[in-house]
Amino acid sequence: MMAMVGLAVALFLVFISRIPFGFVLKHLARVSIFIFPLCVLILFTYHQGDEIARFYFLTVTSGGIEHACLIAVRALAAVILIFPLIGTMRFDVAIKALGKLKVPNKLVQMLIFTYRYIFVFIEEVQRMFRALTSRGFTGGMNGRTLRATGRLIGMLLVRTLERAERVYNAMVSRGYEGNLGTLVEFKIGGGDILKAAILIAIAIALNVF
Amino acid sequence: MHISDGVLSPQVWISGYVITVALTAYVLARKTDTSELPKLSIITAALFVASLIHIPIGPTSVHLVLTGLAGITLGLLAFPAVLVALILQALLFQHGGITTIGINTINLGLPALAVYGLFLLGTRTNIRGKHGIFGGLAGGMAVALGILLLSLSLLVTGEHLKDVIPFVVVAHLPLIAIEAIVVGAFAGFVRRVSPQVLKNGRVSSNRQICRTYLPDPPLGPAGQAGRYPWSDLLGGAHH
Numbered sequence: 001m002m003a004m005v006g007l008a009v010a011l012f013l014v015f016i017s018r019i020p021f022g023f024v025l026k027h028l029a030r031v032s033i034f035i036f037p038l039c040v041l042i043l044f045t046y047h048q049g050d051e052i053a054r055f056y057f058l059t060v061t062s063g064g065i066e067h068a069c070l071i072a073v074r075a076l077a078a079v080i081l082i083f084p085l086i087g088t089m090r091f092d093v094a095i096k097a098l099g100k101l102k103v104p105n106k107l108v109q110m111l112i113f114t115y116r117y118i119f120v121f122i123e124e125v126q127r128m129f130r131a132l133t134s135r136g137f138t139g140g141m142n143g144r145t146l147r148a149t150g151r152l153i154g155m156l157l158v159r160t161l162e163r164a165e166r167v168y169n170a171m172v173s174r175g176y177e178g179n180l181g182t183l184v185e186f187k188i189g190g191g192d193i194l195k196a197a198i199l200i201a202i203a204i205a206l207n208v209f
Numbered sequence: 210m211h212i213s214d215g216v217l218s219p220q221v222w223i224s225g226y227v228i229t230v231a232l233t234a235y236v237l238a239r240k241t242d243t244s245e246l247p248k249l250s251i252i253t254a255a256l257f258v259a260s261l262i263h264i265p266i267g268p269t270s271v272h273l274v275l276t277g278l279a280g281i282t283l284g285l286l287a288f289p290a291v292l293v294a295l296i297l298q299a300l301l302f303q304h305g306g307i308t309t310i311g312i313n314t315i316n317l318g319l320p321a322l323a324v325y326g327l328f329l330l331g332t333r334t335n336i337r338g339k340h341g342i343f344g345g346l347a348g349g350m351a352v353a354l355g356i357l358l359l360s361l362s363l364l365v366t367g368e369h370l371k372d373v374i375p376f377v378v379v380a381h382l383p384l385i386a387i388e389a390i391v392v393g394a395f396a397g398f399v400r401r402v403s404p405q406v407l408k409n410g411r412v413s414s415n416r417q418i419c420r421t422y423l424p425d426p427p428l429g430p431a432g433q434a435g436r437y438p439w440s441d442l443l444g445g446a447h448h
Binding site: 027030031034035038041042045046067070071073074075077078079081082085086091104105106107109110111112113114115116117118120121122124125139140141143145146147148149150151153154155156157158160161163164165167168171172176179 | 211213214215216233234237241243244246247248249250251252253254255256257258259261262264265266273275278282289290292293294296297299300301302303304306307308369370372373376387390391392393394395396398399402403405406
């Protein structure tokens with residue numbers, strides 16, 4: 001029951017942060033692929049309470065349904081809560097805020113850099129696969145595909161190391177000394193603290209009841 | 210391989226966080242220099258993207274995990290790399306969960322460290338094609354160990370998840386073989402093309418690459434360490 005309230009709170013937060021529900025739903029559909037199998041498994045393996053249905057060797061109990069629903073609702077609520085976080089703020093600002101929360105500088109820098117380069121490498125990998133396809137590569141479940149994939153990743157890392165070296169030299173020549181200067185600054189105001197306090201209070205209340 | 214939010218008990222995921230924080234703090238403080246961070250992160254990004262590659266199996270597909278690959282290329286640094294990858298995955302793609310970042314990092318990061326040790330030992334032997342063989346072993350073992358840890362964390366959470374574990378294990382079995390072949394091919398290929406990628410835990414720098422390719426300088430007079438004619442230009446620190 002409390003889990004449902006939690007889900008409602010999460011949905012309400014998405015609503016007041018004015019993130020389009022269509023966007024959220026599209027992402028949720030993808031996430032459900034991960035949550036769904038586990039729930040089905042629990043539905044059939046958790047035995048407690050009255051037996052409701054039985055097909056051959058599978059039995060469904062009321063406890064099982066309850067437990068599967070609980071996990072699904074909890075997982076959905078948690079995922080939905082991510083949207084107000086990343087949907088209302090630039091990602092690099094959010095990571096800067098992590099630094100303000102005393103997360104070590106090294107980790108914050110790793111997050112910023114990695115985030116920035118993921119998109120570069122997605123393009124790179126797509127280009128490499130296009131090159132493979134144009135040479136007659138077709139994917140499939142066989143050793144050849146797997147070995148080709150392994151070598152592709154190898155080539156990706158070889159190029160990556162060279163690129164990393166160039167990037168690093170470029171950064172040093174622009175004055176990088178182990179600290180990132182960014183143009184955006186994270187500022188926290190009284191309103192933010194108030195909102196945070198309200199949210200934490202709700203979270204604690206959900207836990208207590 | 211990820212556990213989502215809401216499955217595990219708080220005791221399990223909180224202790225997951227504690228262990229992850231401790232290990233990451235240790236590795237980052239002791240084993241990295243701030244100047245290595247850009248390179249480490251760029252490699253992490255490449256591994257992240259590589260793990261998005263899907264391999265078709267029958268009607269569905271699996272995506273690579275590549276923890277073994279992270280282990281043999283990054284060594285101890287694979288642990289913070291896995292952590293960063295999981296944080297970004299939770300935030301950007303909503304895979305896994307926020308509360309389970311800690312425990313998932315352990316389930317994927319510890320196997321990476323273990324197979325790094327295995328790979329180091331293996332590449333010291335004299336077997337022909339040892340990089341391919343032990344790379345493959347490392348790739349497969351990393352997934353197998355990951356499944357083991359995943360099952361353990363489900364088991365510790367509660368009796369009611371006990372019956373789920375066989376399904377989880379069986380579902381991941383093909384991935385062990387897939388990763389073994391992919392990582393084996395990777396290690397053999399990289400060994401031939403650019404061995405410094407397997408530089409055993411250090412993010413290689415320019416200087417190390419130069420050293421890899423240059424033969425030893427000719428011996429100086431009376432057996433003293435030799436010098437290249439250009440050594441003075443490089444401040445003497447080069448060799």
